[in-house]
Amino acid sequence: MIAAGSVGLGLGALLGWTLAAPTGAPPLVTVAVNPSRPPILPQQPPQQPEEKARASGSAGAMPTQVNPPPTTPREVELEARIKALERELAAERSDSQDAMGTPLTAPANLGDQYRQAGLLAAVNAACRHLDPALQVTSVDCTEYPCIVYGKGLSAADAKAFEQSPSLKSYSANGRTRFSSTSDGDFAFTALPHDDANPEDNRDKRLTTRVNQMFVESRPH
DSSP states (O other), X not given: OOOHHHHHHHHHHHHTOOBOOOTTSOOBOOOOOOTTSOOOOOOOOOOOHHHHHHHHHHHXXXXXXXOOOOOSHHHHHHHHHHHHHHHHHHHHHHHHXXXXXXXXXXXXXXXXXXXXXHHHHHHHHHHHHHOTTOEEEEEEOSSSSOEEEEEOOOHHHHHHGGGSTTTHHHHHHEEEEEEEOTTXXXXXXEEETTOOSOHHXXXXXXXXXXXXXXXXXXXX
């Protein structure tokens, strides 16, 4: 047999009534629940733009690593030595560039006689005029001006080389440069009268190019 009080409490809970609690106890409150409606959850306040930025930044971006400045005496000493070596290297590069010269700039309207085919034909003609044994070995037109190299030149022919009929026009209308070695290697180049490169840099650059070729052509 079920007590009346138990039945009343059970029906009250089902119907959503407020029931009286025993004396001295806090009141018991029951809330009716409608199963057809989902429970309403508390809404969060919208994020501010700066909060979104902080959230996205902290999630995806990697922090930038910054090397701390040297603190110990040993670190300070090493840092100073590194900077001193960097200054020395920069000075050596500057001195080397000054000694070797910088590449020359060709005139805007460079004549065909100063280009590879024209200059090569003139030097070949000079070789045939002086001594059929003279041989052109290469021509370097990687920079202005083109330089023609050869071998088999005697000391006597060296004096007469630039006076060959095929080369006289170069001397008359501009500048020529002829170099030879005791081994019989030679180099010839010509520049037009309107060449505007500074003379000091021109001489350095041509000397550097010719010497490099002479060294490379020697047997090892």
